[in-house]
Amino acid sequence: MQKGFTGRGTMIKHIRKSFAQSKECHHGGRFREAEASLGCEPLDFSANINPLGWPPIQEVLLSEMQKLGHYPDNKYLELRKAAASFVGVEPDNIVPGNGSSEVIRLFVETTLVKEDTAIIPFPTFGEYENQSRLFGAATRKTMLGPFGQVNLDDSVLEDAKALFLCNPNNPTGCLLPKNQIEELARRCERHETFLLVDEAFIELSDPDQSVARQAPEMQFLVVMRSLTKSFGVPGLRLGFGVTNGALADVMNRARIPWSISSIASAAGVELLKHHEHLEKARSLIRTELAWLTDQLERLGLKPAKSSVNFILMDIEPAGLSSGELARRMMDKGILIRDCRSFGLGEHYIRVAVRNRDENEQLVAALQSILCIE
Numbered sequence: 001m002q003k004g005f006t007g008r009g010t011m012i013k014h015i016r017k018s019f020a021q022s023k024e025c026h027h028g029g030r031f032r033e034a035e036a037s038l039g040c041e042p043l044d045f046s047a048n049i050n051p052l053g054w055p056p057i058q059e060v061l062l063s064e065m066q067k068l069g070h071y072p073d074n075k076y077l078e079l080r081k082a083a084a085s086f087v088g089v090e091p092d093n094i095v096p097g098n099g100s101s102e103v104i105r106l107f108v109e110t111t112l113v114k115e116d117t118a119i120i121p122f123p124t125f126g127e128y129e130n131q132s133r134l135f136g137a138a139t140r141k142t143m144l145g146p147f148g149q150v151n152l153d154d155s156v157l158e159d160a161k162a163l164f165l166c167n168p169n170n171p172t173g174c175l176l177p178k179n180q181i182e183e184l185a186r187r188c189e190r191h192e193t194f195l196l197v198d199e200a201f202i203e204l205s206d207p208d209q210s211v212a213r214q215a216p217e218m219q220f221l222v223v224m225r226s227l228t229k230s231f232g233v234p235g236l237r238l239g240f241g242v243t244n245g246a247l248a249d250v251m252n253r254a255r256i257p258w259s260i261s262s263i264a265s266a267a268g269v270e271l272l273k274h275h276e277h278l279e280k281a282r283s284l285i286r287t288e289l290a291w292l293t294d295q296l297e298r299l300g301l302k303p304a305k306s307s308v309n310f311i312l313m314d315i316e317p318a319g320l321s322s323g324e325l326a327r328r329m330m331d332k333g334i335l336i337r338d339c340r341s342f343g344l345g346e347h348y349i350r351v352a353v354r355n356r357d358e359n360e361q362l363v364a365a366l367q368s369i370l371c372i373e
């Protein structure tokens with residue numbers, strides 16, 4: 001059988017080197033793949049989204065479907081207004097994105113060129129490193145402190161072009177208080193180092209710790225939010241960045257035209273009205289986080305203290321590797337996140353916090369694999 005082109009010719013030499021050398025970035029939430037192999041829907045603890053799912057937005061979706069014959073408004077005025085009032089800034093400070101992933105990409109494309117250095121905490125979400133490397137930047141890792149603190153010397157900040165910070169952090173679940181981030185942001189201003197604060201999960205934790213409102217007043221700060229996580233709609237693809245007007249203007253011009261569908265944009269305007277949905281979710285998460293953490297400890301595992309809707313845990317006491325445990329859980333129809341791709345070695349997994357019934361199923365499956373009565 002004739003094979004397609006495999007990439008061994010000369011073409012590869014002619015494309016952007018950093019792209020040719022890129023590696024796949026691993027993520028959780030491979031629901032469809034698992035569904036195809038299991039022949040039924042898995043219970044997904046590998047992606048961390050609002051355990052209540054999404055608020056009622058069907059009417060908006062259906063009405064917007066009648067308008068598919070038109071392009072979306074490429075300025076996304078309604079969406080930017082809704083996002084601005086949600087976080088308490090002006091629409092000119094908002095950069096909408098096709099998922100907050102697009103905001104990471106735009107931030108990197110806007111700020112980093114070949115041989116710049118980006119500082120990336122360890123461990124954290126893989127896309128900061130992935131995207132920085134795609135654009136040729138060197139990445140420098142910095143170990144997070146035991147409470148998630150970022151300890152950086154002035155000389156390191158001075159040499160870097162950008163610093164990424166995930167608050168609360170994925171996968172550790174640590175939430176840094178607002179005053180620590182503000183202090184870091186002020187240091188970044190002094191050193192003219194761009195700071196991206198990824199607040200994808202903050203609505204499911206403690207939104208009072210957000211620094212989004214400070215971003216318009218600073219030159220080098222970009223804060224981002226993900227509607228995916230907050231409103232339980234990963235399939236919709238919607239997020240936004242918050243920054244000063246000048247930088248927002250540049251990022252909005254650099255964005256691929258119409259990158260957000262009209263359906264996602266209209267749904268976003270509606271979703272952002274549902275504050276009560278977020279309050280309910282936070283209350284559920286608080287209760288379930290405490291319950292699940294306790295249950296995991298009773299199984300002899302070592303869950304890290306988390307402030308959000310997921311738990312990182314050390315499973316070494318179970319005597320199984322993370323890959324093996326993930327495989328066995330998958331056989332039971334449950335997806336968990338094997339954390340090897342975070343660089344954490346063989347003994348860490350991360351699980352989402354879901355509702356009580358689902359959390360009980362998780363605990364029961366773990367119990368039967370670990371043979372605990």
Ligand SMILES: Cc1ncc(COP(=O)(O)O)c(C=O)c1O
Nearest residue numbers: 099100101125170200226228239
């Ligand atoms: C910390 C963090 N930031 C951003 C994202 C991107 O999410 P989305 O593009 O769906 O908004 C994710 C997805 O897993 C994440 O974990």
